[in-house]
Amino acid sequence: MQIRIGIYGYGNLGKGVESAIRQNEDMTLAAVFTRRDPGSLNIATPGVPVYAAQDAAAHKDEIDVLILCGGSATDLPVQTPKMAEYFNVVDSFDTHANIPDHFAAVDEQAKRNGKIALISVGWDPGMFSLNRMYANAVLPEGSDYTFWGRGVSQGHSDAIRRIEGVEDAKQYTVPVEAALEEVRRGNNPVLTTRQKHTRECFVVAKEGADKARIEREIKEMPNYFADYDTTVHFISAEELKRDHSKINHGGFVIRSGKTGLNKENRAVIEYSLKLDSNPEFTASVIVAYARAAYRLYRQGECGCKTVFDIAPALLSRLSASQLRATML
Amino acid sequence: MQIRIGIYGYGNLGKGVESAIRQNEDMTLAAVFTRRDPGSLNIATPGVPVYAAQDAAAHKDEIDVLILCGGSATDLPVQTPKMAEYFNVVDSFDTHANIPDHFAAVDEQAKRNGKIALISVGWDPGMFSLNRMYANAVLPEGSDYTFWGRGVSQGHSDAIRRIEGVEDAKQYTVPVEAALEEVRRGNNPVLTTRQKHTRECFVVAKEGADKARIEREIKEMPNYFADYDTTVHFISAEELKRDHSKINHGGFVIRSGKTGLNKENRAVIEYSLKLDSNPEFTASVIVAYARAAYRLYRQGECGCKTVFDIAPALLSRLSASQLRATML
Numbered sequence: 001m002q003i004r005i006g007i008y009g010y011g012n013l014g015k016g017v018e019s020a021i022r023q024n025e026d027m028t029l030a031a032v033f034t035r036r037d038p039g040s041l042n043i044a045t046p047g048v049p050v051y052a053a054q055d056a057a058a059h060k061d062e063i064d065v066l067i068l069c070g071g072s073a074t075d076l077p078v079q080t081p082k083m084a085e086y087f088n089v090v091d092s093f094d095t096h097a098n099i100p101d102h103f104a105a106v107d108e109q110a111k112r113n114g115k116i117a118l119i120s121v122g123w124d125p126g127m128f129s130l131n132r133m134y135a136n137a138v139l140p141e142g143s144d145y146t147f148w149g150r151g152v153s154q155g156h157s158d159a160i161r162r163i164e165g166v167e168d169a170k171q172y173t174v175p176v177e178a179a180l181e182e183v184r185r186g187n188n189p190v191l192t193t194r195q196k197h198t199r200e201c202f203v204v205a206k207e208g209a210d211k212a213r214i215e216r217e218i219k220e221m222p223n224y225f226a227d228y229d230t231t232v233h234f235i236s237a238e239e240l241k242r243d244h245s246k247i248n249h250g251g252f253v254i255r256s257g258k259t260g261l262n263k264e265n266r267a268v269i270e271y272s273l274k275l276d277s278n279p280e281f282t283a284s285v286i287v288a289y290a291r292a293a294y295r296l297y298r299q300g301e302c303g304c305k306t307v308f309d310i311a312p313a314l315l316s317r318l319s320a321s322q323l324r325a326t327m328l
Numbered sequence: 329m330q331i332r333i334g335i336y337g338y339g340n341l342g343k344g345v346e347s348a349i350r351q352n353e354d355m356t357l358a359a360v361f362t363r364r365d366p367g368s369l370n371i372a373t374p375g376v377p378v379y380a381a382q383d384a385a386a387h388k389d390e391i392d393v394l395i396l397c398g399g400s401a402t403d404l405p406v407q408t409p410k411m412a413e414y415f416n417v418v419d420s421f422d423t424h425a426n427i428p429d430h431f432a433a434v435d436e437q438a439k440r441n442g443k444i445a446l447i448s449v450g451w452d453p454g455m456f457s458l459n460r461m462y463a464n465a466v467l468p469e470g471s472d473y474t475f476w477g478r479g480v481s482q483g484h485s486d487a488i489r490r491i492e493g494v495e496d497a498k499q500y501t502v503p504v505e506a507a508l509e510e511v512r513r514g515n516n517p518v519l520t521t522r523q524k525h526t527r528e529c530f531v532v533a534k535e536g537a538d539k540a541r542i543e544r545e546i547k548e549m550p551n552y553f554a555d556y557d558t559t560v561h562f563i564s565a566e567e568l569k570r571d572h573s574k575i576n577h578g579g580f581v582i583r584s585g586k587t588g589l590n591k592e593n594r595a596v597i598e599y600s601l602k603l604d605s606n607p608e609f610t611a612s613v614i615v616a617y618a619r620a621a622y623r624l625y626r627q628g629e630c631g632c633k634t635v636f637d638i639a640p641a642l643l644s645r646l647s648a649s650q651l652r653a654t655m656l
Contacts (some may be wrong), residue, residue: 276593
């Protein structure tokens with residue numbers, strides 16, 4: 001029997017979940033829920049019903065795990081606890097500072113209704129968190145470094161688009177190679193914001209706009225750009241579409257620690273991702289954790305959990321003995 | 329109350345465990361067991377008793393987790409099941425092909441005696457296995473690559489030392505940078521043995537030995553060197569001691585997969601280690617898993633488990649809420 005997955009919210013992440021399910025034979029897409037008019041949605045998988053988000057509860061018996069694909073700012077804080085009343089759920093809540101509150105709200109609903117909820121699943125939070133945690137457990141004395149990129153920051157791209165005279169824009173966050181190398185050598189440098197990342201902007205200016213002013217406004221924008229070395233390239237709308245349409249991303253989690261009686265030996269653990277599609281990879285992680293959610297529910301467990309609570313084997317289609325024979 | 333750790337076998341790995349315990353405040357070294365004369369052993373931690381290995385069972389109430397630090401060839405297949413009669417145990421059994429048999433033997437003893445046993449803990453098997461497994465679960469369609477090095481291979485160093493005219497030798501396994509780069513680009517190359525690693529040998533020849541013959545014998549040695557591009561450097565005993573005394577190692581686990589409805593996007597996951605001391609890092613991993621073994625035992629669980637079965641949070645000194653607040 002296949003695990004019946006529901007997608008709640010059909011944006012980039014929801015579409016990524018739809019494609020990830022195709023790579024997992026033990027799963028099937030059972031339904032898509034949308035806040036738009038269900039009749040207006042053309043999903044990629046034939047024969048799968050599209051329902052109105054407000055009617056989700058009525059379909060609770062058709063779904064084993066509901067994947068919440070909304071945003072962390074306003075959608076998930078409401079949707080995840082609400083849907084945990086009816087469904088086992090997985091979300092990718094990524095506002096790090098608000099995770100404890102979100103956890104508490106979801107945990108209460110999930111426990112009350114005997115459901116499993118996995119929150120903050122993806123790559124950061126998610127796979128990066130796991131690697132921070134494993135590396136800290138293994139090397140208790142050391143320093144942590146997280147670098148992001150080279151990749152598209154939606155927030156920074158939006159900030160540029162709000163500048164007068166800007167037609168469209170794409171911003172890349174770029175880790176500074178020299179800083180990465182210094183960290184990899186185990187030298188435990190103390191790095192400023194400017195030393196860790198640069199920002200590279202591709203901007204389409206409106207006809208007749210003052211490019212010098214636009215560039216200055218970008219580079220001086222507090223929080224977003226002022227603390228970074230920023231470069232601005234003006235390009236045509238065609239070039240933007242041709243060369244900058246991918247939502248690529250990635251990054252590096254490094255822990256640099258010491259071993260030995262007198263801490264005389266260095267040990268560096270590095271985890272990195274290079275992703276052509278940020279939302280599709282996030283979705284791929286979520287789908288693996290949906291399998292774990294399903295299994296935990298079948299074992300009679302309930303409540304809210306994170307990647308830290310999930311034994312790795314629960315993510316895999318392979319049995320415990322297959323895993324030992326092929327992956328250990 | 330601290331977790332009382334016993335070390336069974338005081339070689340490089342046992343010494344690594346001793347130093348790793350010092351970085352974990354919730355643990356204490358309770359005893360060392362040795363097959364040598366206990367009176368002849370000078371361990372680094374004052375006040376800790378050294379007992380004869382054959383008397384270990386008599387001390388079972390003094391130890392929460394016994395860490396087995398013997399070799400995989402002949403020690404652990406006997407010691408781990410035997411000691412699981414009396415202790416919760418962790419070993420670093422690393423003969424990949426024999427893991428299923430070892431698991432079965434240890435599982436039977438651990439279950440019969442209500443103990444927890446964790447086998448094949450370290451970095452390969454261990455952290456590398458975890459990363460292979462996570463990456464396969466997240467990217468079901470893709471290719472796996474493991475590269476080892478740059479690091480010392482004890483087996484290859486020993487093989488050189490057995491050649492006539494060789495006084496001493498150290499062999500480094502070196503990943504081929506061009507192959508690594510090709511894999512990182514997501515091109516899923518099919519790589520031969522020769523294309524993945526080279527072998528670099530530092531040899532001290534005996535006085536008057538025929539160096540040309542030694543070099544030829546090394547390079548033509550089947551299994552060990554014949555399938556690799558091998559370089560041989562003759563150096564003095566002083567140079568070997570000065571420049572090649574560390575037992576450094578490391579490596580890379582890479583999974584290169586696809587995402588997207590039509591698999592049009594690449595995703596590359598890379599995990600790597602750079603270690604000045606292979607046994608000390610292995611010991612650091614084992615010690616973190618000893619914490620998990622202790623907790624599982626206190627929860628009333630028993631039987632043999634591997635890194636795949638252990639929820640990450642069990643490795644950390646931090647509470648679940650601390651982990652969510654600081655690492656997620």
